[in-house]
Protein backbone atom coordinates (compact mmCIF):
# COMPACT_ATOMS: atom_id res chain seq x y z
CA UNK A 269 0.00 0.00 0.00
CA UNK A 270 2.81 2.36 0.99
CA UNK A 271 4.48 1.76 -2.37
CA UNK A 272 1.29 2.56 -4.26
CA UNK A 273 0.85 5.80 -2.33
CA UNK A 274 4.43 6.76 -3.00
CA UNK A 275 4.04 5.97 -6.68
CA UNK A 276 0.99 8.18 -6.84
CA UNK A 277 2.87 11.03 -5.20
CA UNK A 278 5.75 10.53 -7.60
CA UNK A 279 3.45 10.55 -10.61
CA UNK A 280 1.89 13.74 -9.33
CA UNK A 281 5.32 15.32 -8.82
CA UNK A 282 6.30 14.52 -12.39
CA UNK A 283 2.99 15.84 -13.73
CA UNK A 284 3.41 19.08 -11.78
CA UNK A 285 6.74 19.64 -13.51
CA UNK A 286 4.94 19.90 -16.88
CA UNK A 287 7.54 20.33 -19.60
CA UNK A 288 10.44 20.13 -17.10
CA UNK A 289 12.51 22.47 -14.98
CA UNK A 290 14.42 23.95 -17.92
CA UNK A 291 11.25 25.15 -19.60
CA UNK A 292 9.84 26.36 -16.26
CA UNK A 293 13.01 28.44 -15.80
CA UNK A 294 12.59 29.84 -19.31
CA UNK A 295 8.99 30.77 -18.50
CA UNK A 296 10.14 32.56 -15.33
CA UNK A 297 12.96 34.30 -17.20
CA UNK A 298 10.32 35.94 -19.40
CA UNK A 299 8.56 37.30 -16.33
CA UNK A 300 5.76 34.75 -16.69
CA UNK A 301 4.45 32.40 -14.04
CA UNK A 302 3.72 28.75 -14.73
CA UNK A 303 0.21 27.44 -15.30
CA UNK A 304 0.02 26.04 -11.77
CA UNK A 305 1.50 29.10 -10.09
CA UNK A 306 -1.19 31.15 -11.81
CA UNK A 307 -3.98 28.87 -10.62
CA UNK A 308 -2.62 29.04 -7.09
CA UNK A 309 -2.62 32.83 -7.15
CA UNK A 310 -6.08 33.02 -8.69
CA UNK A 311 -7.80 30.74 -6.22
CA UNK A 312 -8.12 30.79 -2.43
CA UNK A 313 -5.12 29.14 -0.85
CA UNK A 314 -5.37 25.36 -0.87
CA UNK A 315 -8.77 25.35 -2.60
CA UNK A 316 -7.66 24.03 -6.00
CA UNK A 317 -8.70 20.51 -6.98
CA UNK A 318 -7.33 19.28 -10.23
CA UNK A 319 -9.04 17.19 -12.90
CA UNK A 320 -7.32 15.02 -15.47
CA UNK A 321 -3.79 15.47 -14.23
CA UNK A 322 -2.69 12.26 -15.91
CA UNK A 323 -4.30 12.76 -19.31
CA UNK A 324 -1.87 12.37 -22.20
CA UNK A 325 -2.22 12.98 -25.91
CA UNK A 326 -2.86 10.09 -28.31
CA UNK A 327 -0.91 11.35 -31.28
CA UNK A 328 1.46 8.91 -32.94
CA UNK A 329 2.68 11.08 -35.80
CA UNK A 330 6.02 12.87 -35.96
CA UNK A 331 7.47 10.77 -33.12
CA UNK A 332 4.98 12.21 -30.65
CA UNK A 333 4.47 8.80 -28.98
CA UNK A 334 7.92 9.24 -27.40
CA UNK A 335 6.87 12.34 -25.46
CA UNK A 336 3.71 12.08 -23.43
CA UNK A 337 3.84 14.60 -20.59
CA UNK A 338 1.05 14.10 -18.06
CA UNK A 339 -1.64 16.76 -18.29
CA UNK A 340 -1.03 17.49 -21.99
CA UNK A 341 -0.38 21.19 -21.68
CA UNK A 342 -3.35 22.40 -19.68
CA UNK A 343 -4.13 22.39 -15.97
CA UNK A 344 -7.87 22.17 -15.26
CA UNK A 345 -9.99 21.99 -12.15
CA UNK A 346 -12.01 23.96 -9.67
CA UNK A 347 -11.57 25.92 -6.48
CA UNK A 348 -12.88 29.01 -4.80
CA UNK A 349 -12.43 32.78 -4.97
CA UNK A 350 -13.28 34.36 -1.63
CA UNK A 351 -15.16 31.19 -0.80
CA UNK A 352 -17.21 31.05 -4.03
CA UNK A 353 -16.92 28.17 -6.51
CA UNK A 354 -15.18 28.77 -9.85
CA UNK A 355 -13.84 26.49 -12.58
CA UNK A 356 -10.52 27.17 -14.20
CA UNK A 357 -8.22 26.06 -16.98
CA UNK A 358 -4.68 27.25 -17.34
CA UNK A 359 -2.59 26.43 -20.39
CA UNK A 360 0.92 25.22 -19.68
CA UNK A 361 3.37 26.78 -22.13
CA UNK A 362 6.13 24.43 -20.93
CA UNK A 363 4.32 21.47 -22.56
CA UNK A 364 4.44 21.73 -26.37
CA UNK A 365 4.09 25.49 -26.04
CA UNK A 366 0.65 25.08 -24.42
CA UNK A 367 -0.62 24.03 -27.84
CA UNK A 368 -4.09 22.56 -28.06
CA UNK A 369 -4.37 18.87 -28.90
CA UNK A 370 -7.51 16.75 -29.06
CA UNK A 371 -7.09 15.65 -25.43
CA UNK A 372 -6.10 19.14 -24.25
CA UNK A 373 -9.38 20.38 -25.74
CA UNK A 374 -11.32 17.54 -24.09
CA UNK A 375 -9.96 18.63 -20.71
CA UNK A 376 -11.13 22.21 -21.30
CA UNK A 377 -14.53 20.99 -22.53
CA UNK A 378 -14.98 18.86 -19.42
CA UNK A 379 -14.42 21.91 -17.22
CA UNK A 380 -16.73 24.03 -19.37
CA UNK A 381 -19.48 21.41 -19.07
CA UNK A 382 -19.02 21.24 -15.30
CA UNK A 383 -19.15 25.02 -14.98
CA UNK A 384 -22.35 25.26 -17.03
CA UNK A 385 -24.01 22.34 -15.27
CA UNK A 386 -23.12 23.55 -11.77
CA UNK A 387 -23.60 27.25 -12.43
CA UNK A 388 -20.21 28.67 -11.58
CA UNK A 389 -17.93 31.13 -13.42
CA UNK A 390 -15.26 29.79 -15.73
CA UNK A 391 -11.86 31.44 -15.88
CA UNK A 392 -9.54 30.52 -18.74
CA UNK A 393 -5.84 31.38 -18.60
CA UNK A 394 -4.43 31.39 -22.13
CA UNK A 395 -0.76 30.84 -22.89
CA UNK A 396 -0.53 28.78 -26.04
CA UNK A 397 1.09 28.37 -29.43
CA UNK A 398 -2.34 27.51 -30.88
CA UNK A 399 -3.36 24.34 -32.62
CA UNK A 400 -1.04 21.36 -31.89
CA UNK A 401 0.60 21.25 -35.26
CA UNK A 402 1.32 17.52 -35.12
CA UNK A 403 -2.39 16.75 -34.69
CA UNK A 404 -3.85 18.74 -37.56
CA UNK A 405 -7.60 18.62 -37.92
CA UNK A 406 -8.07 16.81 -34.57
CA UNK A 407 -6.83 19.98 -32.94
CA UNK A 408 -9.11 22.19 -35.02
CA UNK A 409 -12.05 20.01 -34.02
CA UNK A 410 -11.00 20.45 -30.40
CA UNK A 411 -11.08 24.23 -30.76
CA UNK A 412 -14.53 24.14 -32.27
CA UNK A 413 -15.80 22.00 -29.37
CA UNK A 414 -14.45 24.65 -26.98
CA UNK A 415 -16.04 27.46 -29.01
CA UNK A 416 -19.43 25.74 -29.02
CA UNK A 417 -19.34 25.52 -25.23
CA UNK A 418 -18.29 29.18 -24.94
CA UNK A 419 -21.42 30.03 -26.89
CA UNK A 420 -23.63 27.78 -24.78
CA UNK A 421 -22.20 29.23 -21.58
CA UNK A 422 -22.70 32.82 -22.73
CA UNK A 423 -25.33 34.47 -20.57
CA UNK A 424 -25.49 31.39 -18.33
CA UNK A 425 -22.25 31.69 -16.35
CA UNK A 426 -19.70 34.50 -16.33
CA UNK A 427 -16.71 33.61 -18.52
CA UNK A 428 -13.43 35.41 -18.02
CA UNK A 429 -10.32 35.05 -20.17
CA UNK A 430 -6.86 36.03 -19.05
CA UNK A 431 -4.27 36.22 -21.81
CA UNK A 432 -0.83 35.55 -20.36
CA UNK A 433 1.22 34.62 -23.40
CA UNK A 434 0.58 33.95 -27.08
CA UNK A 435 -3.01 33.56 -28.27
CA UNK A 436 -3.04 33.47 -32.05
CA UNK A 437 -4.99 32.26 -35.05
CA UNK A 438 -8.43 30.82 -34.54
CA UNK A 439 -7.51 30.31 -30.87
CA UNK A 440 -8.45 33.95 -30.23
CA UNK A 441 -12.10 33.15 -30.82
CA UNK A 442 -12.57 31.33 -27.56
CA UNK A 443 -11.60 34.36 -25.43
CA UNK A 444 -13.45 36.59 -27.90
CA UNK A 445 -16.72 34.90 -26.98
CA UNK A 446 -16.22 35.25 -23.23
CA UNK A 447 -17.47 38.17 -21.16
CA UNK A 448 -14.17 39.77 -20.21
CA UNK A 449 -10.63 39.58 -21.56
CA UNK A 450 -7.66 40.69 -19.49
CA UNK A 451 -4.13 40.92 -20.82
CA UNK A 452 -0.67 41.28 -19.33
CA UNK A 453 1.49 44.07 -20.71
CA UNK A 454 4.52 43.03 -22.79
CA UNK A 455 4.09 39.25 -22.34
CA UNK A 456 0.76 38.59 -24.02
CA UNK A 457 -0.57 39.08 -27.50
CA UNK A 458 -3.62 38.16 -29.52
CA UNK A 459 -4.03 38.22 -33.29
CA UNK A 460 -5.75 36.26 -36.02
CA UNK A 461 -2.65 36.32 -38.21
CA UNK A 462 0.84 37.10 -36.90
CA UNK A 463 3.39 39.68 -38.07
CA UNK A 464 4.97 37.33 -40.63
CA UNK A 465 1.71 36.63 -42.43
CA UNK A 466 0.79 40.30 -42.24
CA UNK A 467 4.07 41.19 -43.93
CA UNK A 468 3.60 38.60 -46.68
CA UNK A 469 0.01 39.57 -47.43
CA UNK A 470 -0.12 43.31 -46.88
CA UNK A 471 3.56 44.29 -46.81
CA UNK A 472 3.06 45.96 -43.43
CA UNK A 473 5.94 45.62 -40.99
CA UNK A 474 4.66 45.39 -37.45
CA UNK A 475 5.84 43.80 -34.22
CA UNK A 476 3.74 41.26 -32.31
CA UNK A 477 3.32 43.81 -29.54
CA UNK A 478 2.12 46.52 -31.92
CA UNK A 479 -0.17 44.12 -33.75
CA UNK A 480 -1.81 42.45 -30.80
CA UNK A 481 -0.26 43.49 -27.49
CA UNK A 482 -2.16 44.64 -24.43
CA UNK A 483 -1.94 48.30 -25.33
CA UNK A 484 -3.33 47.70 -28.84
CA UNK A 485 -6.28 45.72 -27.56
CA UNK A 486 -7.20 47.98 -24.65
CA UNK A 487 -6.79 51.28 -26.56
CA UNK A 488 -7.38 50.61 -30.25
CA UNK A 489 -9.38 47.47 -30.92
CA UNK A 490 -11.25 47.21 -27.58
CA UNK A 491 -10.85 43.43 -27.78
CA UNK A 492 -9.46 43.45 -24.22
CA UNK A 493 -11.11 44.99 -21.18
CA UNK A 494 -8.01 45.80 -19.16
CA UNK A 495 -4.22 45.41 -19.21
CA UNK A 496 -2.05 44.76 -16.18
CA UNK A 497 1.64 45.06 -15.40
CA UNK A 498 2.27 41.40 -14.62
CA UNK A 499 0.64 38.03 -13.95
CA UNK A 500 0.24 38.68 -10.23
CA UNK A 501 -1.64 41.95 -10.69
CA UNK A 502 -3.85 40.50 -13.43
CA UNK A 503 -4.91 37.54 -11.32
CA UNK A 504 -5.59 39.73 -8.28
CA UNK A 505 -7.85 41.90 -10.44
CA UNK A 506 -9.74 38.85 -11.74
CA UNK A 507 -10.43 37.92 -8.11
CA UNK A 508 -11.71 41.45 -7.52
CA UNK A 509 -14.00 41.27 -10.55
CA UNK A 510 -15.44 37.87 -9.60
CA UNK A 511 -16.57 39.40 -6.30
CA UNK A 512 -18.95 41.67 -8.23
CA UNK A 513 -20.53 38.87 -10.26
CA UNK A 514 -23.21 36.28 -9.58
CA UNK A 515 -22.26 32.64 -10.01
CA UNK A 516 -24.76 32.23 -12.85
CA UNK A 517 -27.87 33.72 -14.47
CA UNK A 518 -30.21 32.20 -11.88
CA UNK A 519 -28.49 33.71 -8.87
CA UNK A 520 -28.19 37.25 -7.60
CA UNK A 521 -24.74 38.79 -7.31
CA UNK A 522 -23.22 38.40 -3.84
CA UNK A 523 -24.01 40.91 -1.12
CA UNK A 524 -20.79 42.11 0.50
CA UNK A 525 -20.51 43.68 3.95
CA UNK A 526 -20.49 47.47 3.64
CA UNK A 527 -19.50 50.23 6.01
CA UNK A 528 -20.74 53.20 4.02
CA UNK A 529 -24.06 54.77 5.03
CA UNK A 530 -26.52 54.43 2.12
CA UNK A 531 -28.10 57.69 3.27
CA UNK A 532 -24.76 59.53 3.12
CA UNK A 533 -25.27 63.13 2.02
CA UNK A 534 -22.54 64.36 -0.31
CA UNK A 535 -22.69 68.17 -0.20
CA UNK A 536 -19.82 68.54 -2.69
CA UNK A 537 -22.08 67.18 -5.46
CA UNK A 538 -24.15 70.36 -5.36
CA UNK A 539 -21.25 72.16 -7.03
CA UNK A 540 -20.00 69.37 -9.30
CA UNK A 541 -21.67 70.74 -12.43
CA UNK A 542 -19.99 74.02 -13.46
CA UNK A 543 -22.08 77.15 -14.02
CA UNK A 544 -21.04 77.29 -17.68
CA UNK A 545 -22.77 74.46 -19.56
CA UNK A 546 -19.75 74.04 -21.82
CA UNK A 547 -17.22 73.53 -19.03
CA UNK A 548 -16.36 69.89 -18.49
CA UNK A 549 -16.22 68.13 -15.12
CA UNK A 550 -15.13 64.66 -14.16
CA UNK A 551 -18.03 62.22 -14.07
CA UNK A 552 -15.79 59.71 -12.26
CA UNK A 553 -15.96 61.93 -9.21
CA UNK A 554 -19.70 61.37 -9.10
CA UNK A 555 -19.34 57.62 -9.55
CA UNK A 556 -16.81 57.39 -6.73
CA UNK A 557 -19.05 59.42 -4.44
CA UNK A 558 -22.13 57.30 -5.16
CA UNK A 559 -20.63 53.85 -4.60
CA UNK A 560 -19.90 52.13 -1.30
CA UNK A 561 -16.48 53.14 0.04
CA UNK A 562 -15.55 54.78 -3.27
CA UNK A 563 -14.82 51.39 -4.82
CA UNK A 564 -15.16 51.36 -8.61
CA UNK A 565 -14.14 48.50 -10.94
CA UNK A 566 -13.78 50.07 -14.33
CA UNK A 567 -14.19 48.08 -17.54
CA UNK A 568 -12.44 49.27 -20.73
CA UNK A 569 -10.93 52.27 -18.98
CA UNK A 570 -8.61 53.07 -21.89
CA UNK A 571 -11.12 52.79 -24.73
CA UNK A 572 -13.87 55.24 -25.77
CA UNK A 573 -13.24 57.38 -22.74
CA UNK A 574 -16.29 59.50 -23.56
CA UNK A 575 -18.30 56.83 -21.82
CA UNK A 576 -17.46 55.15 -18.52
CA UNK A 577 -18.50 51.60 -17.68
CA UNK A 578 -17.86 49.54 -14.59
CA UNK A 579 -19.12 48.17 -11.31
CA UNK A 580 -19.79 49.78 -7.96
CA UNK A 581 -21.70 48.50 -4.95
CA UNK A 582 -24.61 50.17 -3.26
CA UNK A 583 -25.63 48.70 0.08
CA UNK A 584 -23.13 45.92 -0.64
CA UNK A 585 -24.87 44.95 -3.89
CA UNK A 586 -23.30 45.12 -7.35
CA UNK A 587 -24.49 47.86 -9.67
CA UNK A 588 -23.31 48.33 -13.25
CA UNK A 589 -22.62 51.98 -14.05
CA UNK A 590 -22.80 53.57 -17.50
CA UNK A 591 -21.92 57.26 -17.51
CA UNK A 592 -21.16 59.87 -20.14
CA UNK A 593 -17.82 61.55 -19.47
CA UNK A 594 -17.98 65.30 -20.24
CA UNK A 595 -14.16 65.48 -20.05
CA UNK A 596 -13.79 63.56 -23.34
CA UNK A 597 -15.52 64.68 -26.57
CA UNK A 598 -18.01 66.48 -24.29
CA UNK A 599 -19.40 63.05 -23.40
CA UNK A 600 -21.04 62.53 -26.78
CA UNK A 601 -22.08 59.14 -28.07
CA UNK A 602 -20.19 57.77 -31.05
CA UNK A 603 -19.47 54.39 -32.60
CA UNK A 604 -16.94 53.27 -30.00
CA UNK A 605 -18.76 54.51 -26.93
CA UNK A 606 -22.05 53.02 -28.12
CA UNK A 607 -20.47 49.61 -28.67
CA UNK A 608 -18.62 49.72 -25.37
CA UNK A 609 -21.70 50.66 -23.37
CA UNK A 610 -24.03 48.31 -25.26
CA UNK A 611 -21.92 45.30 -24.48
CA UNK A 612 -21.69 46.31 -20.85
CA UNK A 613 -25.45 46.83 -20.53
CA UNK A 614 -26.06 43.42 -22.06
CA UNK A 615 -23.63 41.79 -19.67
CA UNK A 616 -25.39 43.36 -16.69
CA UNK A 617 -28.78 42.32 -18.03
CA UNK A 618 -27.65 38.70 -18.57
CA UNK A 619 -26.51 38.44 -14.99
CA UNK A 620 -29.17 40.36 -13.14
CA UNK A 621 -26.93 43.26 -12.21
CA UNK A 622 -28.95 46.50 -11.85
CA UNK A 623 -27.87 49.38 -14.06
CA UNK A 624 -27.24 52.96 -12.98
CA UNK A 625 -26.99 55.42 -15.88
CA UNK A 626 -25.50 58.88 -15.35
CA UNK A 627 -26.34 61.18 -18.22
CA UNK A 628 -24.58 64.27 -19.53
CA UNK A 629 -24.74 63.83 -23.28
CA UNK A 630 -24.81 66.54 -25.94
CA UNK A 631 -25.86 64.06 -28.66
CA UNK A 632 -24.19 61.85 -31.23
CA UNK A 633 -20.83 62.83 -32.71
CA UNK A 634 -21.36 64.25 -36.22
CA UNK A 635 -19.09 63.54 -39.19
CA UNK A 636 -18.44 61.42 -42.23
CA UNK A 637 -16.19 59.00 -40.37
CA UNK A 638 -19.02 58.29 -37.97
CA UNK A 639 -21.65 57.88 -40.69
CA UNK A 640 -19.40 55.81 -42.94
CA UNK A 641 -18.44 53.70 -39.93
CA UNK A 642 -22.10 52.90 -39.32
CA UNK A 643 -22.89 55.00 -36.26
CA UNK A 644 -26.55 54.34 -37.04
CA UNK A 645 -26.14 50.62 -36.41
CA UNK A 646 -23.68 51.01 -33.54
CA UNK A 647 -25.80 53.61 -31.77
CA UNK A 648 -28.76 51.28 -32.23
CA UNK A 649 -26.86 48.61 -30.29
CA UNK A 650 -26.94 50.73 -27.18
CA UNK A 651 -30.57 51.70 -27.73
CA UNK A 652 -31.48 48.05 -28.24
CA UNK A 653 -29.47 46.91 -25.21
CA UNK A 654 -31.20 49.34 -22.88
CA UNK A 655 -34.61 48.72 -24.42
CA UNK A 656 -34.41 44.99 -23.89
CA UNK A 657 -32.87 45.12 -20.42
CA UNK A 658 -35.19 43.87 -17.69
CA UNK A 659 -32.93 44.46 -14.69
CA UNK A 660 -33.64 47.34 -12.30
CA UNK A 661 -32.57 50.60 -13.94
CA UNK A 662 -32.04 53.99 -12.36
CA UNK A 663 -31.04 57.03 -14.42
CA UNK A 664 -29.77 60.38 -13.22
CA UNK A 665 -29.44 63.28 -15.67
CA UNK A 666 -26.81 65.64 -14.29
CA UNK A 667 -26.72 68.11 -17.17
CA UNK A 668 -27.30 67.66 -20.88
CA UNK A 669 -29.67 65.09 -22.29
CA UNK A 670 -30.07 66.16 -25.87
CA UNK A 671 -31.73 64.64 -28.87
CA UNK A 672 -31.63 60.96 -29.71
CA UNK A 673 -28.96 60.47 -27.09
CA UNK A 674 -31.54 61.46 -24.44
CA UNK A 675 -33.74 58.62 -25.62
CA UNK A 676 -30.86 56.15 -25.81
CA UNK A 677 -29.35 56.77 -22.38
CA UNK A 678 -31.85 54.70 -20.35
CA UNK A 679 -34.71 57.15 -20.72
CA UNK A 680 -38.10 56.54 -19.14
CA UNK A 681 -39.39 55.50 -22.54
CA UNK A 682 -37.00 52.53 -22.60
CA UNK A 683 -38.57 51.29 -19.36
CA UNK A 684 -35.99 52.61 -16.97
CA UNK A 685 -37.58 52.42 -13.52
CA UNK A 686 -36.45 55.62 -11.84
CA UNK A 687 -35.43 58.67 -13.86
CA UNK A 688 -34.05 61.46 -11.76
CA UNK A 689 -32.63 64.78 -12.85
CA UNK A 690 -30.53 67.29 -11.04
CA UNK A 691 -31.79 70.90 -11.21
CA UNK A 692 -28.90 71.56 -13.61
CA UNK A 693 -30.35 69.14 -16.17
CA UNK A 694 -31.23 70.31 -19.68
CA UNK A 695 -33.53 67.92 -21.50
CA UNK A 696 -34.03 69.15 -25.04
CA UNK A 697 -33.83 68.25 -28.69
CA UNK A 698 -30.50 70.07 -28.96
CA UNK A 699 -28.42 72.88 -27.44
CA UNK A 700 -30.07 76.34 -27.41
CA UNK A 701 -27.69 77.91 -29.91
CA UNK A 702 -28.06 75.16 -32.50
CA UNK A 703 -31.83 75.10 -32.08
CA UNK A 704 -32.10 78.87 -32.50
CA UNK A 705 -30.03 78.87 -35.66
CA UNK A 706 -32.43 76.40 -37.22
CA UNK A 707 -35.80 77.71 -36.14
CA UNK A 708 -34.85 81.41 -36.52
CA UNK A 709 -32.79 81.12 -39.68
CA UNK A 710 -34.25 84.40 -40.95
CA UNK A 711 -32.60 86.27 -38.06
CA UNK A 712 -29.15 84.73 -38.51
CA UNK A 713 -27.58 88.04 -39.49
CA UNK A 714 -28.95 89.84 -36.45
CA UNK A 715 -26.80 88.88 -33.44
CA UNK A 716 -29.07 90.66 -30.99
CA UNK A 717 -32.15 88.79 -32.11
CA UNK A 718 -30.26 85.50 -32.15
CA UNK A 719 -29.04 86.14 -28.59
CA UNK A 720 -32.60 86.84 -27.50
CA UNK A 721 -33.97 83.73 -29.23
CA UNK A 722 -31.20 81.65 -27.66
CA UNK A 723 -32.06 82.98 -24.22
CA UNK A 724 -35.75 82.29 -24.81
CA UNK A 725 -34.95 78.74 -25.84
CA UNK A 726 -32.71 78.26 -22.81
CA UNK A 727 -35.35 79.61 -20.46
CA UNK A 728 -37.91 77.28 -21.98
CA UNK A 729 -35.89 74.09 -22.40
CA UNK A 730 -32.54 74.24 -20.56
CA UNK A 731 -34.05 72.70 -17.45
CA UNK A 732 -35.50 69.39 -16.30
CA UNK A 733 -39.01 70.66 -15.67
CA UNK A 734 -40.53 70.35 -19.14
CA UNK A 735 -39.68 66.64 -18.99
CA UNK A 736 -40.76 66.42 -15.34
CA UNK A 737 -44.13 67.97 -16.19
CA UNK A 738 -44.75 65.08 -18.55
CA UNK A 739 -43.59 62.43 -16.08
CA UNK A 740 -40.52 61.59 -18.19
CA UNK A 741 -38.45 62.59 -15.17
CA UNK A 742 -39.84 61.08 -11.98
CA UNK A 743 -38.31 63.68 -9.75
CA UNK A 744 -35.85 66.54 -9.75
CA UNK A 745 -33.46 65.81 -6.89
CA UNK A 746 -30.79 67.65 -4.94
CA UNK A 747 -27.40 66.43 -6.15
CA UNK A 748 -26.25 65.96 -2.55
CA UNK A 749 -28.98 63.37 -1.94
CA UNK A 750 -28.17 61.27 -5.00
CA UNK A 751 -26.65 58.29 -3.20
CA UNK A 752 -29.58 58.05 -0.86
CA UNK A 753 -32.12 58.35 -3.68
CA UNK A 754 -30.37 55.78 -5.84
CA UNK A 755 -29.93 53.35 -2.94
CA UNK A 756 -33.63 53.59 -2.02
CA UNK A 757 -34.66 53.21 -5.65
CA UNK A 758 -32.61 50.06 -6.16
CA UNK A 759 -33.79 48.66 -2.82
CA UNK A 760 -37.40 49.09 -3.96
CA UNK A 761 -36.65 47.22 -7.20
CA UNK A 762 -35.16 44.07 -5.74
CA UNK A 763 -38.14 41.94 -6.72
CA UNK A 764 -38.63 43.50 -10.15
CA UNK A 765 -40.07 41.05 -12.64
CA UNK A 766 -40.70 41.77 -16.31
CA UNK A 767 -42.48 39.35 -18.60
CA UNK A 768 -41.45 39.68 -22.23
CA UNK A 769 -43.11 38.05 -25.23
CA UNK A 770 -41.72 34.68 -26.29
CA UNK A 771 -39.12 34.74 -29.02
CA UNK A 772 -36.30 32.46 -29.99
CA UNK A 773 -33.94 35.35 -29.65
CA UNK A 774 -33.86 38.93 -30.77
CA UNK A 775 -32.00 40.34 -33.74
CA UNK A 776 -29.85 43.05 -32.19
CA UNK A 777 -28.16 45.27 -34.83
CA UNK A 778 -24.60 43.98 -35.23
Ligand code: HXC
Nearest residue numbers: 364365367396397398399400401402411434436437438439
Ligand atom coordinates in the same frame (compact mmCIF):
# COMPACT_ATOMS: atom_id res chain seq x y z
C1 HXC B 1 3.12 22.08 -31.29
C2 HXC B 1 4.31 23.82 -30.46
C3 HXC B 1 3.39 24.74 -31.01
C4 HXC B 1 2.30 24.21 -31.72
C5 HXC B 1 4.89 25.86 -30.01
N1 HXC B 1 5.22 24.56 -29.85
N2 HXC B 1 3.78 25.99 -30.73
N3 HXC B 1 4.15 22.51 -30.59
N4 HXC B 1 2.19 22.87 -31.83
N5 HXC B 1 1.38 25.01 -32.25
C6 HXC B 1 6.35 24.02 -29.11
C7 HXC B 1 7.66 24.31 -29.80
O1 HXC B 1 7.96 23.29 -30.69
C8 HXC B 1 8.62 24.31 -28.60
O2 HXC B 1 8.89 22.97 -28.24
C9 HXC B 1 7.79 24.89 -27.49
O3 HXC B 1 6.42 24.73 -27.89
C10 HXC B 1 8.04 26.34 -27.27
O4 HXC B 1 7.99 27.02 -28.52
P1 HXC B 1 9.11 28.05 -28.99
O5 HXC B 1 8.89 28.28 -30.43
O6 HXC B 1 10.45 27.58 -28.55
O7 HXC B 1 8.72 29.29 -28.09
P2 HXC B 1 8.76 30.82 -28.48
O8 HXC B 1 10.07 31.14 -29.12
O9 HXC B 1 8.39 31.53 -27.25
O10 HXC B 1 7.60 31.02 -29.55
C11 HXC B 1 6.27 30.82 -29.22
C12 HXC B 1 5.40 30.82 -30.49
C13 HXC B 1 5.96 29.85 -31.50
C14 HXC B 1 5.40 32.24 -31.09
C15 HXC B 1 3.98 30.48 -30.06
O11 HXC B 1 6.19 28.57 -30.84
C16 HXC B 1 5.10 29.62 -32.66
O12 HXC B 1 5.05 30.42 -33.57
N6 HXC B 1 4.40 28.47 -32.63
C17 HXC B 1 3.55 28.09 -33.73
C18 HXC B 1 2.31 28.93 -33.73
C19 HXC B 1 1.34 28.47 -34.75
O13 HXC B 1 1.54 28.65 -35.95
N7 HXC B 1 0.31 27.78 -34.29
C20 HXC B 1 -0.73 27.28 -35.12
C21 HXC B 1 -1.61 28.47 -35.37
S1 HXC B 1 -3.05 28.07 -36.23
P3 HXC B 1 10.24 22.56 -27.50
O14 HXC B 1 10.16 21.08 -27.43
O15 HXC B 1 11.35 23.09 -28.32
O16 HXC B 1 10.18 23.19 -26.14
C22 HXC B 1 -4.09 27.85 -35.03
C23 HXC B 1 -5.39 27.55 -35.57
C24 HXC B 1 -6.41 27.44 -34.52
O17 HXC B 1 -3.86 27.92 -33.89
C25 HXC B 1 -7.68 27.34 -35.26
C26 HXC B 1 -8.82 27.26 -34.37
C27 HXC B 1 -10.08 27.36 -35.17
